[in-house]
Amino acid sequence: MNTARRTLIKGAAVLGALSAASTAVIAQPFLFSPTTELMPKGKKRRVVVLGGGWGGLTTARHLREAAPDLEVVLLEKNPIFWSCPLSNKWLVDVVDTSFLVHSYTEAARRFGYTYVQTEITDIDRDKKRVHTAQGFVDYDWLVVSAGIRVSYEPWFGNDRQAIAYTHTHFSSAYVPSAEHLALKQKIKSFKGGTIVMTLPPPPHRCPPSPYERACLMANYFQRNKIPAKIVILDPKPRIAPIGGGYRLAFDDLYDDIITHVPNAAVKELDPFNKVVKTAAGDFKFDDAIFMGHHQAADLVWKMGAIGKTSDGKPTMWADVHPEFYNMKNDPQVFVIGDSVGSVSPQFGHYPKSGHVANRMGRSVAQYIAQQSKGQPMKPEIIDNLCYMLVNTEPLEAISVKFDYKMGPEGHLLQTLTDDNDRRQALWQEDLRWYGTKIQDLVGS
Ligand SMILES: Cc1cc2nc3c(=O)[nH]c(=O)nc-3n(C[C@H](O)[C@H](O)[C@H](O)COP(=O)(O)OP(=O)(O)OC[C@H]3O[C@@H](n4cnc5c(N)ncnc54)[C@H](O)[C@@H]3O)c2cc1C
Known part of the structure; x- marks a missing residue:
């Protein structure tokens, strides 16, 4: 008999003796309840x-x-x-x-x-x-x-099948989870056609980031010669924040790929037949990123x-x-x-x-x-500070800064400053900002 087998049998004998002696006290000795x-x-x-x-x-x-x-x-x-x-x-x-x-x-x-x-x-x-x-x-x-939690109930009520289908096929990757891996695979395997991307109604997590995602996806499709169109369905009347910088990026860099549709709140979504009805019209799609409503x-x-x-x-x-x-x-x-x-x-x-x-x-x-x-x-x-990358060749970002102070009437006041001038220096600042924050969070 080899050593491993002997050890196993010995271990089993000890466990057997243990359980005989103490079943009443510890039914499942190593499990949490x-x-x-x-x-x-x-x-x-x-x-x-x-x-x-x-x-x-x-x-x-x-x-x-x-x-x-x-x-x-x-x-x-x-x-x-x-x-x-x-x-x-x-x-x-x-x-x-x-x-x-x-x-x-x-x-x-x-x-x-x-x-x-x-x-x-x-x-x-x-x-x-x-x-x-x-x-x-x-x-x-x-x-x-x-x-946050991402809620699809405002679109589907309690239709769990539609919610599960949307989550499985068109999830937004807006919380730390495996959704990010799925989205990356989706982008990498996309062969062409129309992708619609809905934005949640405000307030929502990281307001400028959906537009950044659209720019970077467009940039990827452009570099890899994939015939893709990205339609951003935005419930807001205009792009915000950093509206000027994003408008320039959409027009200068991705005119043939990105269409931004304002006032396009989702009214009805049929994920099975790939149709979304919005306040700004109906859209068919080949693939999608549906950002449900954000809530606490x-x-x-x-x-x-x-x-x-x-x-x-x-x-x-x-x-x-x-x-x-x-x-x-x-x-x-x-x-x-x-x-x-x-x-x-x-x-x-x-x-x-x-x-x-x-x-x-x-x-x-x-x-x-x-x-x-x-x-x-x-x-x-x-305070708040966000850098958003809009181009990769060269790497260029735009940014927005928010400052706060206590007003004379005893409530907080906000000043928002967009930096719409895309440039490499802002991407370098983004990397420095991120490095400092990660150091603060995890120490490395
Ligand atoms: C695509 C994207 C880009 C972004 N870019 C920026 C940016 O450039 N700059 C910036 O400042 N912000 C950015 N953000 C926003 C930023 O990620 C969030 O604002 C931030 O993570 C909020 O921190 P939080 O602690 O509230 O939540 P989170 O960081 O989401 O942390 C919540 C944690 O709680 C855990 N949790 C929740 N429920 C349970 C439970 N029941 N049991 C156990 N654990 C639980 C979750 O697993 C999670 O780890 C971006 C967000 C997205 C999606």
């Missing part, structure tokens, strides 16, 4: 961060520095961090996968917090408890940075943090303090990133960007540190 405590609390007060995206990673890292006395636990369902920023460039091979993908375990080791890969299933704010597929975790402070992540709905309009309807987004991002009736519970609802009567929502989620994460780490020391929270003003 949603109803048991995943991580019993020690003496330290604990912050639980939900979602390891742009906001969550930033919060976890900065909390360790700002409040070393607190235990920090990051819960995330994905095994690796996948960045949406720069993903449009990755779709057409301007950057490789190593730009987008980073290790959660390395970041957790580097900064000294606990990362658990698990699906979060519910939040019980009365018990200060987060439920996961592997058990529950109790918290003293909670930070939710769970991103499921977890924000489950925790009861969705705001209400004056007539009692859900706003679809989290109702939190505009500078501290905590819940008015639960000040140790924070929601940050794309899920945050309107923060100002002047401009409504912050742009739903990685830059903003990162800035909010840094601020919330300070606010929790201040709360933990019994100090008043000192409000921080954030």
